Amino acid sequence: MIKIIISNLLRNKRRSFLTLLGILIGVAAIISLVSVSVGLTQRSAELLTSFQGIFVLEEGAVDVPYSFVEEEYLNDLKRVPGVELVVPEIWGSANSIEGLNGDSPLSNFLFIVGIDPKIAGNYEAAPYYSVTEGRKLTSNDRNSVVVGSTLADMFDLSVGKTLKINGKTYTLIGIFETNNMLMSLLVITNIETAREVTGFKEGYYSNFQVVPNNPGDLKLVKQRIESRFEGKLQAISMQDSAELITSFISNLSVALWFISGIAGVVGGIGVMNTMLMSVMERIQEFGVLKAIGWRNKDVMTMIVMESILLSLIGGIIGVIIGFLVSTLVSYYTSIPSAIDFGLIMQAMFFALIMGVVGGLYPAYKSSMMSPIEAVKG
Amino acid sequence: MDIITVKNLKKYYNIGEHNEVKAIDDVSFEVEKGEFLAIVGPSGSGKSTLLHMLGCLDTPTKGEVIIDSSKIHELNEDELSNIRFTKLGFIFQTFNLIPGVSAVDNVLMPLMPYGISSAKRIYSHKLLKKFGIGRRANHDPGELSGGEKQRVAVARSLINNPKIILADEPTGQLDSKTGREIIRLMRELNSKNKITFIMVTHDETLLQYVKRVIRLKDGKIISDDKNGKMLDL
Numbered sequence: 001m002i003k004i005i006i007s008n009l010l011r012n013k014r015r016s017f018l019t020l021l022g023i024l025i026g027v028a029a030i031i032s033l034v035s036v037s038v039g040l041t042q043r044s045a046e047l048l049t050s051f052q053g054i055f056v057l058e059e060g061a062v063d064v065p066y067s068f069v070e071e072e073y074l075n076d077l078k079r080v081p082g083v084e085l086v087v088p089e090i091w092g093s094a095n096s097i098e099g100l101n102g103d104s105p106l107s108n109f110l111f112i113v114g115i116d117p118k119i120a121g122n123y124e125a126a127p128y129y130s131v132t133e134g135r136k137l138t139s140n141d142r143n144s145v146v147v148g149s150t151l152a153d154m155f156d157l158s159v160g161k162t163l164k165i166n167g168k169t170y171t172l173i174g175i176f177e178t179n180n181m182l183m184s185l186l187v188i189t190n191i192e193t194a195r196e197v198t199g200f201k202e203g204y205y206s207n208f209q210v211v212p213n214n215p216g217d218l219k220l221v222k223q224r225i226e227s228r229f230e231g232k233l234q235a236i237s238m239q240d241s242a243e244l245i246t247s248f249i250s251n252l253s254v255a256l257w258f259i260s261g262i263a264g265v266v267g268g269i270g271v272m273n274t275m276l277m278s279v280m281e282r283i284q285e286f287g288v289l290k291a292i293g294w295r296n297k298d299v300m301t302m303i304v305m306e307s308i309l310l311s312l313i314g315g316i317i318g319v320i321i322g323f324l325v326s327t328l329v330s331y332y333t334s335i336p337s338a339i340d341f342g343l344i345m346q347a348m349f350f351a352l353i354m355g356v357v358g359g360l361y362p363a364y365k366s367s368m369m370s371p372i373e374a375v376k377g
Numbered sequence: 378m379d380i381i382t383v384k385n386l387k388k389y390y391n392i393g394e395h396n397e398v399k400a401i402d403d404v405s406f407e408v409e410k411g412e413f414l415a416i417v418g419p420s421g422s423g424k425s426t427l428l429h430m431l432g433c434l435d436t437p438t439k440g441e442v443i444i445d446s447s448k449i450h451e452l453n454e455d456e457l458s459n460i461r462f463t464k465l466g467f468i469f470q471t472f473n474l475i476p477g478v479s480a481v482d483n484v485l486m487p488l489m490p491y492g493i494s495s496a497k498r499i500y501s502h503k504l505l506k507k508f509g510i511g512r513r514a515n516h517d518p519g520e521l522s523g524g525e526k527q528r529v530a531v532a533r534s535l536i537n538n539p540k541i542i543l544a545d546e547p548t549g550q551l552d553s554k555t556g557r558e559i560i561r562l563m564r565e566l567n568s569k570n571k572i573t574f575i576m577v578t579h580d581e582t583l584l585q586y587v588k589r590v591i592r593l594k595d596g597k598i599i600s601d602d603k604n605g606k607m608l609d610l
Contacts, residue, residue: 294490298489372435
């Protein structure tokens with residue numbers, strides 16, 4: 001039977017190919033879009049939760065670079081129960097790094113961050129303190145910076161080289177590694193140097209990073225800060241943002257499933273159309289097959305099998321193309337490709353359903369025809 | 378012994394509200410096992426309709442067809458398929474081979490849903506060889522001549538060892554020489570294998586090669602001559 005099924009599909013190669021194309025686009029869309037969105041979810045959650053502290057900002061400030069908090073809160077925050085460390089920071093734009101085109105969209109993500117190495121000390125939870133080349137900042141360093149590895153790669157920087165930011169020259173003393181892409185674009189310097197470069201007011205910081213004694217108490221400490229400094233300071237935990245972003249991306253995933261589902265349904269309609277056309281063209285053949293002893297169910301099986309075979313081949317090619325697209329996206333954007341066995345099975349099941357549904361109606365139509373009607377065509 | 382019994386068979390079609398066409402009108406006859414019978418008549422006489430009912434492809438309006446003790450009107454669609462598969466073979470005027478499938482696979486086509494044994498595969502090759510087209514076994518029907526196609530169709534009709542072969546204008550698409558060769562082949566199968574042949578034709582020249590001729594006109598039998606010449610081919 002398989003021989004005649006293959007022969008039937010090969011009889012009109014162009015039509016079979018176009019149907020195949022419809023299915024493979026649907027399946028490739030499912031595989032690539034869903035894997036990228038799942039990868040994005042994983043990556044976002046990973047990036048945000050890797051930052052363990054609580055950001056304490058001025059109430060109403062939309063982000064760290066737009067926040068101004070008074071120095072006096074440093075000691076107040078230290079007194080909040082459960083707080084181990086309070087690290088003041090100054091954030092400013094570093095959009096005029098020498099060698100970067102000012103119009104580049106990347107300039108919006110480049111910041112110079114000032115820290116006090118004496119206070120930050122060995123706070124390893126902040127990703128930018130994990131220096132892998134050169135050394136960490138010390139309180140004595142002036143006009144020295146450490147940069148994230150992505151920024152170092154972009155400007156071909158190495159330890160010992162100089163870097164011109166916002167018109168001033170700095171010496172690169174270290175490069176830090178972090179799996180947080182935005183963090184790996186930061187320029188870290190001594191807090192006094194940062195104040196000088198950004199023109200930040202004396203007696204103010206951008207924010208405080210608050211580290212709880214126990215990472216499990218993050219929410220509790222955050223609530224305490226919120227209630228104690230209500231109307232003055234706001235506390236943001238990266239886990240909150242992670243939850244928000246994960247929920248957003250989950251919704252995005254549903255939307256992507258829906259979009260790829262539409263592509264799939266179009267593919268399914270294509271299969272049905274192909275099979276209907278094919279059935280209409282072969283009515284007389286079915287009559288002959290019935291005349292020589294084939295039962296209705298044999299003719300139906302043949303048509304459905306043709307449709308399923310077409311869909312499965314389209315599904316397999318679609319999985320391969322989806323995998324390639326997802327891998328390419330992963331290669332160029334650092335969003336991990338999240339293709340797993342479950343997703344492949346879901347996509348193949350989708351292809352199978354398209355095949356069965358696309359083939360059933362034409363098969364049913366052919367079986368309803370009396371042999372003599374069919375023989376007469 | 379009768380292998381086919383037709384009793385008061387009627388097939389009426391309604392064309393429009395008060396326009397009834399009597400394609401077959403109260404026809405009765407018997408066919409003995411091993412007979413070679415031709416049904417002749419002008420266009421519209423009902424000969425193809427009659428053949429289709431004998432082949433369980435069409436249902437009568439009234440009357441009975443009994444094939445090898447099976448009352449056709451009492452059978453459901455699957456049982457009719459079984460009768461067609463086990464007892465009947467078909468040869469069509471337009472050959473009706475399945476395109477894109479080799480000659481030998483066309484011969485094996487009736488068996489495909491049921492599974493093909495190696496013995497049947499060997500038998501299909503033997504049949505093609507016997508009919509002089511062994512070398513064409515792996516050719517697509519599109520690559521065969523009309524005569525070769527009809528030989529493949531005859532081989533296909535024999536693959537399940539039927540008791541009856543129904544041939545609808547089997548020489549209609551062939552030149553007279555090839556047509557005679559096909560009739561000779563059918564005669565040989567009739568005499569050696571005792572297969573009953575019922576052939577519908579409008580070609581009067583073929584009637585000299587058959588034993589029995591039923592003439593139809595306007596859906597009725599107008600003559601049933603059982604003493605044909607059966608000339609050698």
